[in-house]
Amino acid sequence: DKKVLSFCCRGCQFVYEVIHENGLQGFYRMREATGDVCQLPGQAPGKSYEHYDREEFYQRYVTRISEKRSSILLRILGMHCAACVWLLEKLPDILPGVLACEADFLRGQLRVDFDPLTVAISTIVAQVDALGYQVQMAQNESERKAERRSTSSRLMRLGIAGLAAGNTMLFAVSLYQGRYTGIDPQYRDYFHYLSLLISLPSVMYAAIPFYRSSWQGLKHGMLHIDLPISIGILAGFGLSAWNTFTGRDEVYFDSVCALIFFLLAGRFILESGLLAVQRRTNLLSEFIPRFANRVEGESVHSVLSEEIKVGDTLVIKAGELVSCDGIVVDGSAFFDCSFLTGESRPVFSEVGTSVYAGTWCVEGECRANVLEPSSKSKLAQLVAGVQSAALRRVPLIQLTDRLSRYFVVTVLAVAAITFLSWLDAGTVRAAEVALSFLVVTCPCALGLAAPVTLSVAISRAARRGILITSPWAIERAAQIHTFFFDKTGTLTLPTPTVSRLWILEGDKVVTELDEQILKERWLSVLKVAVGHSSHPLSQAIHHLLARRVSSHSLFPKVTNELGRGLIIEDVELGELRFGSLRWIEQCAIRVASPLRLVLQQLQHEQISLSGVVVNSELRAIFGFSDSLKPGARTLIETLQKQGATVSILSGDRTPVVQRVALDLGVPADAAWGELLPEEKAERVSTSPHSAVIGDGINDTLAFQEAHLSIGVHGGLEAAISGSADVFVRSGSPEDIYAAIDGARQSYRAVRRALVLSLLYNVVGGTLAV
Missing domain, CATH: 3.40.50.1000 (HAD superfamily/HAD-like)
Incomplete structure (x- = not known):
């Protein structure tokens, strides 16, 4: 028995055929087993992928491993379940030349290793698209390399500090126990020298970030919060080395190495979190496409958005995001500008009108000359205002900065006074007490609590x-x-509905739109005017008239009086007004007796009312209901x-x-x-x-x-x-x-962190001295 299959669209049918032609029916079994359904369709068959094979794209996004092996990281939209991961990782079975695929479900990424001599990137992307997933590019290679280098360096320092801390603490356990049970001086010195050697890489390499920031602060006349930490590390290591060479019992290699490790671990977590914040608040990556169709002579080529320059001509097709600000020079199209302007309906753009980066072309096709590249577009300027919020020195951060500076000065001053106060007990003993105070008092939480908390809050909100x-x-x-x-x-709710209306027709009032009224020119002019207003009442009127009144051929001049209404100027009717009754009544208008009676009856009605004035005469009243x-x-x-x-x-x-x-x-x-x-x-x-x-x-x-x-x-x-x-x-x-x-x-x-930090440092510092 042959089953008769029906599909909601050609795209779904195409995906079905691809899966069955390549023997991947197991996808359906996995999907049924997990109970998940992928709801984001791929892009339409027939889409151009030639831009993925351009040399500029290879240099930016492809990692060359060997002559016959390269790697690319793709961002996959629509990877919702285990079946999706299974299907995507079957690419090597579908496409010759694809060597390996690894899907990262949590990040929504797919790493593809391929032979560039056998298969092109455009072919890989087209196949992923055909399987029902939209493809975007992850970070470019230079960005990934810089991030990897930074992460590798931080992990290397953290690893060295961890190894040093672990091993010196093992020796310290034996040394502490030996003080009570006895230990041969030769073994004690042997453990001291081993601890010295093991801690050297931690102090001389892993702790470099603390020294660097302290030195930079001193060069600019500032006391950085890392300065007491740097002094504590170097003083602790120096005192321990001196005691080792002079045969004394007290060494602090384990404490110094543990301090470096825990501080580096905390900062690694912090910097990783801030990096995630930067990714989440990078709105331009979500609303600016990676590619654009640029006219080059008689042909059109897909190029990276970064290559677009002022004066270029772009082809904008239905279903595409606009990459730059420009002006339409040929054709016409409807654009979804809701994110940028709040306009709920698509905006019609024709020759001479502007288009903006970040808007969707929902219908039609046009060509536009570039006025501003994506990096200088209106969207980029607006997003810059959002992102800069995480960087500005708000009063709370300024307060913690001042507290941190005073704290550093106080810590250094108290450490110096402590050293001088304990000199009677000997220089070494005085140095030990001062060192204890420096190690116990840590200004990190004080200085980082506000900026970190605010950055994380902005990131979570943006998501x-x-x-x-x-x-x-x-x-x-x-x-x-x-x-x-x-x-x-x-x-x-944003858009109310027109629940009642009263229109003056001759010397009577009608309460519905009959055929005769629908032919009135003022209704046609009103429909066009309110169609370009984002006010909820204007949208309600437009919704009422959209399918029943024909649009006027000439667009009237419209002035928006905020909080009042619209002033509309028509070449034939003169001035029209649409807005609140209070505003209209202040305009010295004429009100016919039938409508005056209606106004009296509506005085205490609990419905929203707006009026239409044509040539200083009230012609209609609209009643709105909202929920x-x-x-x-x-x-x-x-x-x-x-x-x-x-x-x-x-x-x-x-x-x-x-x-x-x-x-x-x-x-x-x-x-x-x-x-x-x-x-x-x-x-x-x-x-x-x-x-x-x-x-x-x-x-x-x-x-x-x-x-x-x-x-x-x-x-x-x-x-x-x-x-x-x-x-x-x-x-x-x-x-x-x-x-x-x-x-x-x-x-x-932030307040809790500041209070706890101050309390800890006061109590710990007091006990140390």
Whole structure:
């Protein structure tokens, strides 16, 4: 019996054929056994892979092992389960010339060893793509080599320090026991000299980073936190060597080697973590493609994005990421700009309009001249603002820096006083006590607690789609007592729906869009104008009219009055206005009796209202209904239980705001509606330790007055240009609370580390002297 198979697309059928043609049906058995399903499809058959065979690509990404063996590291998207690993590691059975494959499931990487004389990289990538996995490049070879060299050097120092510490401590156990049970002086001296020889590589090589940073600090007139450590290591080794040569009992080789090992181990973990932070916050690697299609004469070639220069012409096809900022010179296409601008619908770009790096071409094909390469694009500038947050010297870090400097001075001063105080007991005894004090007191936790904690916090937030654009955000979050929330899109779903409408037709009011009204020119102009606005109410109107009203051929001039509405200028109709009723009523408009009666009836209705004015006459009123976001009430209740004051500031009608406040458990006297942006800012300015959570554009003035500002929609560009300290990409209440609570926990962690470090050093130093 032959089974009739059906596939959702040609891509799935192609993958099925490849697996069965190569005898890899075991993939399905493994997938069923693990219960996992790969959900990310590969790229479409027929895609060009020629750029993988360019000489520049080989030099950048391929490691040459021998004449017939090279290696490349690929990043695999869609590797979800053990079956995926099994399938990818079967490449040597499918492609002649592929020598070995090793899949790293945790990192999502695939290392492929191949014979470059037999198989091309483009063939390997095409086969992986055909199996249903998208391929991206991992770090280039020079970056990997530099990272490997750094890691190898740190591991070598750590290994030498560990071996020295382990062996000297074994000898120390025998020496300590010999003090109580007796030991022949010859064996004692023998163990001393062996410990001296074993500790030499640790002191002279493994500890070099401490000496280097101490010397660099002294050269620039600074006392580095490694200075007491360096003095302690050298003094301890020197005193132990002197006692060894003079035949004394007291040597500290084991303590010196153990100190070096544990300090190096701690810093290795720290540097590895910071390296991971840098990778996670490198947003450009996620939104800038590795390759672009460049026009060269009469042909088009795929080249590395780094090779693109100003003035080049690129071909941008559907399904591709844009690599550079440019201007369209031929063709037209729709682009998804949601991450950059917050615009939920694809944006149409034609000749003369701009395209930006990091946006997706979702439909169409065009050619664009490059105005800025990816490294200088608008996205690169915005991301630089995010990444620099981890590097700036915020007050908390400046405080720990000052404490560390004072601590170093204090430690050195106390060590000197201790040495002088114990001179009556002999020079050697005085040196031993001073050395004990230097070894016990360690400023590492004091100096590294703040920068490390803040870097890790920024990294964890970035992985969740929470971008910390201000370095002060984490510290300020712990000081917030009052939270001001915008309503629409923050506490309620981003796009409301038009639930009711009233349109003036002659001398009567109609409550539905009939065929006659749909032909009105002002509706067509309104549809085009609101289609280019990201405001939730504009999007709701556009959704209502999109399929029912034909678009006007000429795009009207639109001016966005933030917090108020749109001013639309049409060549035939003159001026139109769409916005809040409060704003419209302030514009000295005419209101026909039928609509005036409607306004009176709606005065206490708990629905959002907007109006349309054509040539100073009110022509329509739209009523909107919105729903609370899942988790909004939990967010408000949690903040209130923690003792915070929660308020709502909105430009929507007061009855609507009061209804939302009632649903969320916010007191009626803490919910204000019908506020203009300036009025929101004025309310916020009266609360010195307040946070504003709202739109990255419409709440700009309130953001500037707030102690902490959190943008929840409007795109990365809007959040940063709108002065938001934190940008929550998803806008979900859960992520909003995660941003607030994560910042608070990080701040508390820094404070705990500082207190414990100071307490330990004070107690330990006191006991040492």
